[in-house]
Amino acid sequence: MTAFTPAALTDPVPLLQGLLRCPSVTPKDAGALALVGQALETLGFTVTSLPFGPPEAPTPNLYARLGTARPFLCLAGHTDVVAPGPDWQHDPFSGHVEGGWIYGRGAADMKGGVAAFIAAAARRLRQGPLEGSLAFLLTGDEEGPARHGTRAVLRWMKEQGEKPDFCLLGEPTNPGQMGEMIKVGRRGSLNAVLKVPGVQGHVAYPHLADNPLHRLPALLTALTSSALDGGNQWFAPSSLQVTSIDTGNPVTNIIPAQVEIRLNIRFNNLHTGASLQKWLQEVAQAHAPGTEVAVSVSGEAFMTPAGREVALLGQAVEEVTGRRPVLDTGGGTSDARFITAMCPVAEFGLVGATMHKRDERISLASLEDLTRVTQLFMEQLGV
CATH class of the missing domain: 3.40.630.10 (Zn peptidases)
Incomplete structure (x- = not known):
């Protein structure tokens, strides 16, 4: 020493x-x-x-x-x-x-x-x-x-x-x-995992399955197209970034049972982690009913x-x-x-x-x- x-x-x-x-x-x-x-x-x-x-x-x-x-x-x-x-x-x-x-x-x-x-x-x-x-x-x-x-x-x-x-x-x-x-x-930081449900099946028999990937365009557009806010005197506008989309599907002939979306929101003092969680849940249910939303806020x-x-x-x-x-x-x-x-x-x-x-x-x-x-x-x- x-x-x-x-x-x-x-x-x-x-x-x-x-x-x-x-x-x-x-x-x-x-x-x-x-x-x-x-x-x-x-x-x-x-x-x-x-x-x-x-x-x-x-x-x-x-x-x-x-x-x-x-x-x-x-x-x-x-x-x-x-x-x-x-x-x-x-x-x-x-x-x-x-x-x-x-x-x-x-x-x-x-x-x-x-x-x-x-x-x-x-x-x-x-x-x-x-x-x-x-x-x-x-x-x-x-x-x-x-x-x-x-x-x-x-x-x-x-x-x-x-x-x-x-x-x-x-x-x-x-x-x-x-x-x-x-x-x-x-800024605050929020990480979220959205699990969009579907029904697994063979790609040749889509009527027997429900492809969760087909609900993603509307959901992702709703999440990313609208500004969360315009910022204020001290903070830049809040930013939502999608970081991962994954089905865990290793093959080409199966419709997946679920798709998982991961995203991060860096947010200003116009929001709280709780208010953003509520917004995510509302958007998810509107465009992909049944979606599970898990949120972790590392700081407000x-x-x-x-x-x-x-x-x-x-x-x-x-x-x-x-x-x-x-x-x-x-x-x-x-x-x-x-x-x-x-x-x-x-x-x-x-x-x-x-x-x-x-x-x-x-x-x-x-x-x-x-x-x-x-x-x-x-x-x-x-x-």
């Missing part, structure tokens, strides 16, 4: 290299959260390991807090990463530094954010004791099913009376340059009001980077969809251009920028 000192932790690069050398591909932790825990204990945080889920394969999580006063800021993120894939220039788990860049799976998404947050805390503590309090909420299951990660930690926090005033999530929010974008909301749409904390975060970003960030709600989902139920949350992190790609990397300059933005935000917030 790496030995840390408070002074050494003010530099995010060695810590990030240590994290990148942990091959923490979901669901494996590979020592990543233990490394974070050691760093935070060095800074004086009380660190709690929170494995949740099945005893034989629990999801690793970590919660750490320093101070008891208000304001209470929580810094959130994850240390798990997606698989690296082949043909990297450098070992994806080496933390290689070259030409002002640091390479590794998770450098952008989002071990770089975790390292910058810890370095910002170390720099703030170098100035003196906290005026408020600071917590870290980190999970090893954001890239995976996310069943026993942040959501489970939030339940535990509620039981313990831990309620932050604001949470900053370090996902990579900037498309191309530091300072471009703060995420203040996210939400938006954090642009209040004092968001304004201070924007000011910190502009002061450090020279760019005034836009407030945005686009992209995929993040653990902010869970955190918003506990406290206001915004996201600001590194440049995400290479996340989940071969040769994922961030510039050392951007890592320093994020560290400085986070420290300045703490100070402006009064932490």
